[in-house]
Ligand code: SF4
């Protein structure tokens with residue numbers, strides 16, 4: 001009897017064959033070793049070749065996983081072994097990965113010289129796209145985009161039965177590659193400030209600070225960038241969230257959401273579903289939104305008074321926010337802890353944009369997840385795979401629509417429901433008003 005014949009899964013065998021497993025492990029190991037060796041100067045004379053081999057080996061590993069687990073098998077989530085595999089159940093591999101990610105982020109923010117060997121691998125690509133050697137942020141953007149594209153391809157095959165999952169994944173891949181990687185590189189090539197149109201205040205926390213506005217307003221393009229940022233923050237965000245819920249941004253545009261949905265997909269079941277976590281989440285995420293709003297206002301008052309009022313305090317406040325929220329939370333914890341705490345820790349507990357979108361979604365949006373409670377068999381798939389830690393099943397059991405500020409509208413709860421209980425809908429606004 002072959003290994004796959006012994007699977008007890010009702011949906012059929014999902015195991016990777018032994019040969020494919022070995023090849024995938026070989027590819028992942030080789031890719032990682034090549035990139036780690038670059039830290040110590042390996043391949044300094046042939047950076048494009050070394051980067052190509054490293055990325056190629058990692059992509060091959062993902063390709064083998066796609067072929068072994070998803071091609072020719074039923075589409076959708078795999079329940080078998082999720083809470084037993086080392087990678088997806090906080091085992092040794094998950095810890096090793098978490099430590100490696102965290103170490104990379106610490107080096108990226110505070111010790112960039114320690115990863116200079118990896119940064120140098122990106123020089124040829126950076127010269128081609130930007131006309132200058134790479135810095136650590138270009139290299140980081142390269143890895144980030146590679147992860148979204150490769151793991152996005154895996155996600156597309158896994159959820160190929162769902163048009164909604166297909167389109168939103170294509171969308172996050174497009175925004176990451178086009179708006180967060182190629183366009184800023186092109187602006188740099190044109191000797192213009194690198195502007196990221198898919199990030200705006202309050203997520204891009206210093207976008208509306210007096211210093212940033214002052215430096216951008218010296219050029220026509222910079223003025224346009226500020227104007228577009230203001231429209232995106234104060235007009236597009238409330239209008240689109242009213243129409244479609246926060247998903248238009250968190251699950252279709254944002255790079256943080258894009259990485260969480262693609263590279264973070266194997267870890268979505270690790271989110272904490274407890275009431276305590278929900279309480280902490282509400283205090284933290286709204287606290288961060290309050291902080292950045294107060295800080296931005298304070299900096300403008302201070303600037304109007306030419307630094308005469310709380311000058312050093314506001315600068316210290318700005319530095320502390322950049323360190324704690326901009327670096328430690330969004331980077332080190334937000335991505336480094338994927339394999340241990342789930343893929344949306346930052347979005348759930350720390351992102352001020354998610355808090356802003358969530359307030360509009362909770363009180364002024366047509367978006368909701370409707371439930372057909374009579375069909376629910378209480379299997380719990382929906383709650384298990386909700387990356388935002390929402391206990392979806394408890395709503396389904398009561399037949400109650402889900403209108404939660406934190407829901408990013410990823411739609412995975414609806415995909416994994418075996419009974420078709422859940423639907424993501426943009427309801428009638430008048431009905432919503434009458435319900436209140
Ligand atoms: S409730 Fe459903 S759509 Fe909302 S975040 Fe959770 S899994 Fe995604």
Ligand code: SF4
Pocket residue numbers: 375376377378379380381382383392393396397416417418419420421422
């Ligand atoms: S996945 Fe569907 S059937 Fe299972 S608990 Fe959730 S709503 Fe009920």
